[in-house]
Amino acid sequence: xxxxxxxxxxxxxxxxxxxxxxxxxxxxxxxxxxxxxxxxxxxxxxxxxxxxxxxxxxxxxxxxxxxxxxxxxxxxxxxxxxxxxxxxxxxxxxxxxxxxxxxxxxxxxxxxxxxxxxxxxxxxxxxxxxxxxxxxxxxxxxxxxxxxxxxxxxxxxxxxxxxxxxxxxxxxxxxxxxxxxxxxxxxxxxxxxxxxxxxxxxxxxxxxxxxxxxxxxxxxxxxxxxxxxxxxxxxxxxxxxxxxxxxxxxxxxxxxxxxxxxxxxxxxxxxxxxxxxxxxxxxxxxxxxxxxxxxxxxxxxxxxxxxxxxxxxxxxxxxxx
Amino acid sequence: xxxxxxxxxxxxxxxxxxxxxxxxxxxxxxxxxxxxxxxxxxxxxxxxxxxxxxxxxxxxxxxxxxxxxxxxxxxxxxxxxxxxxxxxxxxxxxxxxxxxxxxxxxxxxxxxxxxxxxxxxxxxxxxxxxxxxxxxxxxxxxxxxxxxxxxxxxxxxxxxxxxxxxxxxxxxxxxxxxxxxxxxxxxxxxxxxxxxxxxxxxxxxxxxxxxxxxxxxxxxxxxxxxxxxxxxxxxxxxxxxxxxxxxxxxxxxxxxxxxxxxxxxxxxxxxxxxxxxxxxxxxxxxxxxxxxxxxxxxxxxxxxxxxxxxxxxxxxxxxxxxxxxxx
Numbered sequence: 001x002x003x004x005x006x007x008x009x010x011x012x013x014x015x016x017x018x019x020x021x022x023x024x025x026x027x028x029x030x031x032x033x034x035x036x037x038x039x040x041x042x043x044x045x046x047x048x049x050x051x052x053x054x055x056x057x058x059x060x061x062x063x064x065x066x067x068x069x070x071x072x073x074x075x076x077x078x079x080x081x082x083x084x085x086x087x088x089x090x091x092x093x094x095x096x097x098x099x100x101x102x103x104x105x106x107x108x109x110x111x112x113x114x115x116x117x118x119x120x121x122x123x124x125x126x127x128x129x130x131x132x133x134x135x136x137x138x139x140x141x142x143x144x145x146x147x148x149x150x151x152x153x154x155x156x157x158x159x160x161x162x163x164x165x166x167x168x169x170x171x172x173x174x175x176x177x178x179x180x181x182x183x184x185x186x187x188x189x190x191x192x193x194x195x196x197x198x199x200x201x202x203x204x205x206x207x208x209x210x211x212x213x214x215x216x217x218x219x220x221x222x223x224x225x226x227x228x229x230x231x232x233x234x235x236x237x238x239x240x241x242x243x244x245x246x247x248x249x250x251x252x253x254x255x256x257x258x259x260x261x262x263x264x265x266x267x268x269x270x271x272x273x274x275x276x277x278x279x280x281x282x283x284x285x286x287x288x289x290x291x292x293x294x295x296x297x298x299x300x301x302x303x304x305x306x307x308x309x310x311x312x313x314x315x316x317x318x319x320x321x
Numbered sequence: 322x323x324x325x326x327x328x329x330x331x332x333x334x335x336x337x338x339x340x341x342x343x344x345x346x347x348x349x350x351x352x353x354x355x356x357x358x359x360x361x362x363x364x365x366x367x368x369x370x371x372x373x374x375x376x377x378x379x380x381x382x383x384x385x386x387x388x389x390x391x392x393x394x395x396x397x398x399x400x401x402x403x404x405x406x407x408x409x410x411x412x413x414x415x416x417x418x419x420x421x422x423x424x425x426x427x428x429x430x431x432x433x434x435x436x437x438x439x440x441x442x443x444x445x446x447x448x449x450x451x452x453x454x455x456x457x458x459x460x461x462x463x464x465x466x467x468x469x470x471x472x473x474x475x476x477x478x479x480x481x482x483x484x485x486x487x488x489x490x491x492x493x494x495x496x497x498x499x500x501x502x503x504x505x506x507x508x509x510x511x512x513x514x515x516x517x518x519x520x521x522x523x524x525x526x527x528x529x530x531x532x533x534x535x536x537x538x539x540x541x542x543x544x545x546x547x548x549x550x551x552x553x554x555x556x557x558x559x560x561x562x563x564x565x566x567x568x569x570x571x572x573x574x575x576x577x578x579x580x581x582x583x584x585x586x587x588x589x590x591x592x593x594x595x596x597x598x599x600x601x602x603x604x605x606x607x608x609x610x611x612x613x614x615x616x617x618x619x620x621x622x623x624x625x626x627x628x629x630x631x632x633x634x635x636x637x638x639x640x641x642x643x644x645x646x647x648x
Contacts, residue, residue, distance in 0.1 A: 219426040226380055226421075227441045227491060228414035231406075238429050317475040318430060 005298045006291060010054065013287050014047055020067040020285045041067050054291070063295065064288040068281075073292040076277055081296065082167030083153060084273035087192055088262050094197025095204055095258075100247070102201070103208020104240060110213060118205060126202030130261045134195040134268035141191060148191045151270035158184050192269040196261050200254065207250050211243035218242075245316055252308030256301050329498055329531050330356040330379070330417075335392035337374055337383055344603040348374040348387065350555040353629070356499065361525065361532040363546030363563070365539065365578070367599055371555040373422075376501045376535045378402075380413050396499075415445050418492035422504040424485035428476035435472040437491055445495050461490045464527065465520070482513035486520065493528055501533045506541060518544055539582050543567060548635070551575045554599050554610035557629055561636035571638040574611045609641065617642060 021037045022029075038044045042053065057064055063073035099122075106118035125133075142150035153169060154160055158181050163172040170189075173182035215221065216239050224238050225231075263275030270276070274293055281289040312319045337349040348371040356362050366372045377383045379394055381401055394401040396416060404412065421427045428437060438458040442449060449457075462469055465486045476484055485505065492500055502521070506514040518541065525532060536542055542549055542563070549566045551559045551574065559572040570576045577595040597614035600606060606613065612622040621641050629639040 219421055219423050220429040222377075222382065223419075223421055223427040223488070223491075224429065224440075225382055226413055226419040227444075228410045228412070228495075229440060229444055230410055233440075233444070238432075241431050242429070316431065317433075318477050 001302050002295060002298045006058075006295060007051075009291055009294045010051055010287075011047070013285070013290060014050070016285075018285050019043060020287060023283070023285045024068060054288075058295075063292040066281075066286055066289050068284050068286045068289075073288045076289065077274065077292055077296055079167065080272060080274045080277045082169075083271060084262060084266070084275060086168060086170060086189065087196065087265065087271060087273060088258055090189055090193035091196030091200065091262065091265070092258060094193055095200035096251075098197060098201035099204025100208045100240075103205045104212055104235065106205065106209045107212035107216060108235060115209075118209070122202040122205035122209075124202070125198050126206075128199060130195060130199050130264040131268045133199050134192070134265055137191050137195055138268070149188050150191060153185065153188050153272060154181070155184050155188075192265050192271055195268070196258070196265045199261060200258060203250070203254060204247070207247055208243060211246050212239055215239050215243045241315070245312070248308055248311050248315065252305045255304045259297055259300065327357050328355045329358045329397060330533075331393075331395040332375075332379070333393045333395065335375070335378065335394060336390045337371070337378055337387055338390045339387045341386075341603075346602045347605060348555050348602060349378070351392070352552075352555075352557050353392075354550055354557065354560060356531050356533060358498070359529055359531055360548065361534060361546045363542035363549040364533060364535045364552060365537065365542055365549055366552035367537060369599060369602075370552045371602075372535045372552050373503055375552070376419070376503045376533065379499075379501060379533070380417060380419055381409055382413075382419075411445065414441060414492070414497065415495040416497050417499040417501065418495070418497040419501040419503065420485075420488050420492050420505050423508050424488050425476075425481055425508060427488055428484055430476055433473055433475055434479070434487055437487070438472075438494055441491055441494055457494065461494055464524070465490050481509060482516065485509060485513070485517060489520065489524065493524060493530075496528060497530075499531045499533065501535065503535045504537070505534075506536075506538065514541070521545065539578065551578065554605075555602060556610060556626075557639065558611065559636075559638040559640075560629065561633075561638075565633070565636050569636075571632060571636065571643060572611075572640045573615050573617050573642070575638075577614075577616075609639075 019038075020041060021034055021043065025034060025037065035044070042050060045053075054064065063077070065072055066076075102118050102121070106115045109115045138150040141147050149155065160169075163169070163176050163178055163181055165172050165175075169185040170182065173179070173185055212235075216235070221234060221238055224234050229238070259275075262273070263278060265271065266273045266275035267279055274296065278290065278293045281293070310321075313321055332352060332354050335349055335352045336347065339346040339348055350371075352371075352375060354362070364372050364375065374383050374387060378387075378389065379401065381394075381404070383389075389402055392402075396412065401409070401412065428434075432440075435455075435458065438461070439451075439454055442454045442457065458472065459469060462472070467483060467486060467490075471479065471483070476487075479487065505521075506517055509517060521532070522545065524530065532545065534542060534545055546563050548560065548562050550557050551566070551572065553574050559566070559570070559575045561571075566575060567579060570579055580593050581595060583589060583592055595614060600610050600613065606623070608621075608623040608625055609615070609627055612618050615622065619641060625641075627639045627641050627644060629637050630644060631637045632643055
């Protein structure tokens with residue numbers, strides 16, 4: 001999967017109009033300078049050769065060097081990855097935290113006003129573009145109410161270098177016990193992760209509701225009720241656990257969507273993560289960095305799929321590996 | 322010693338309806354019967370005649386949007402339908418239990434056998450120490466003839482007959498008085514069914530159970546039940562002892578049902594069938610629901626619904642034929 005994705009990106013980048021040299025030198029540089037620069041970067045070779053060169057290096061886990069800046073591709077990626085992970089983690093947590101309980105709630109009160117309300121919420125938030133949702137939240141909670149910051153990971157007054165070690169600010173601040181900085185980091189996380197969480201929660205509401213309705217109709221639910229098992233236990237322990245199996249599947253499939261949403265959220269909130277890095281470097285046509293980011297994203301999705309498959313075995317005793 | 326009441330369960334004029342978009346389905350209409358302590362009552366009828374709805378309503382578990390539109394269900398004198406939710410939870414499993422049609426799907430696929438048992442015990446007697454609960458489960462398995470190592474297994478690892486036995490065990494673990502068996506053998510093969518019947522009969526004497534057996538299998542009901550109630554289109558057509566029903570069926574519907582059972586002693590070329598199909602429960606015709614299919618129909622059948630009238634000490638029928646003869 002990583003391989004296919006990368007090949008695709010490699011070709012598309014080079015077919016796309018514009019290249020790193022014109023991005024760097026602008027449109028009015030003398031032809032000779034442009035040719036010289038292209039030769040330096042190896043861009044004068046046929047695409048096939050460039051591809052083989054790149055893949056050869058990648059086989060040694062070398063993502064190459066940036067074409068614009070004097071830095072290894074891995075450097076900005078490692079710098080930005082923790083920010084993206086923190087954002088996606090909380091975004092996912094929130095979307096599940098909203099989606100699953102709301103879905104169960106709707107399924108238990110099928111066809112009531114509250115059920116329709118929950119379904120309307122699900123459809124509406126699913127349709128809202130992430131960036132627009134972000135802008136709205138920024139406007140209301142950031143500007144009008146002034147409750148939360150609308151950009152960045154920390155306030156300017158917070159000295160990042162004082163605690164930054166792994167790049168995961170939450171971990172770092174907690175590790176050295178700097179709770180003021182921890183609070184500041186969390187405070188900055190609120191709007192971006194809420195944006196991502198709300199937009200993605202819609203699909204989980206619908207999914208949970210549909211699966212719960214299905215499961216609650218099954219014979220073992222009726223049988224449990226007939227044994228005098230209380231309703232709460234029937235719904236959550238017998239019902240939800242069974243309904244979770246397809247939800248977990250969907251979680252794996254939705255992960256790519258989550259990352260895409262994270263890219264948009266990052267650019268809306270000036271979140272210094274991989275998404276912003278990707279956008280920045282696309283403008284600069286920094287081929288190796290773009291490819292590197294794609295490699296990381298694809299790996300991420302693949303790993304999550306694997307984890308989901310392993311999760312099945314933990315949830316469902318019928319699945320064995 | 323307190324005096325044992327003879328009647329343990331009494332259903333009085335029970336009606337249950339399902340409101341749907343095109344009207345109201347009257348699944349159960351004015352049904353009354355009693356169940357004596359230690360008695361086995363067979364509830365017989367075609368698919369869709371309301372017998373399962375009736376069975377579930379005794380635990381107040383009839384599926385939504387079903388609603389009781391009238392009548393009472395008295396368990397030892399207390400109306401189940403007006404019990405509090407808490408009392409209902411206690412009653413289910415501890416006083417009245419149910420076993421279901423499909424043992425393959427009636428166990429939670431994610432729970433071990435043991436967890437099913439311990440959960441049931443826990444919610445009825447939270448104070449029981451785990452060790453005692455485990456001992457009780459072990460004893461139950463012995464009665465059911467299931468090896469102890471099966472406790473740690475999941476439903477998909479067990480055979481159909483074994484799952485059915487587990488279902489019975491779960492229904493009996495809290496030692497209830499009444500067990501409602503809803504088509505308990507439909508999904509089992511004949512050999513397993515025979516084993517099941519034996520098991521149910523022996524458990525019945527061990528646990529001093531009263532049984533309501535819901536089925537369309539006349540052979541099964543003849544084997545187990547002391548009395549039989551024949552249901553058609555949500556109404557009781559005839560109630561009598563098992564011998565009476567098979568020897569002198571009064572209602573033409575009962576006669577038809579019995580005639581439909583193939584007999585291996587007689588050389589039959591074709592199966593006997595009853596012409597027609599049960600009426601639409603949304604648009605009930607006036608009069609006896611069986612009138613359109615009845616071979617002995619008389620004019621009054623199409624005008625007025627006959628009531629269930631006692632014709633002999635242990636034999637009642639809802640049919641105009643006998644009403645008329647007696648005057």
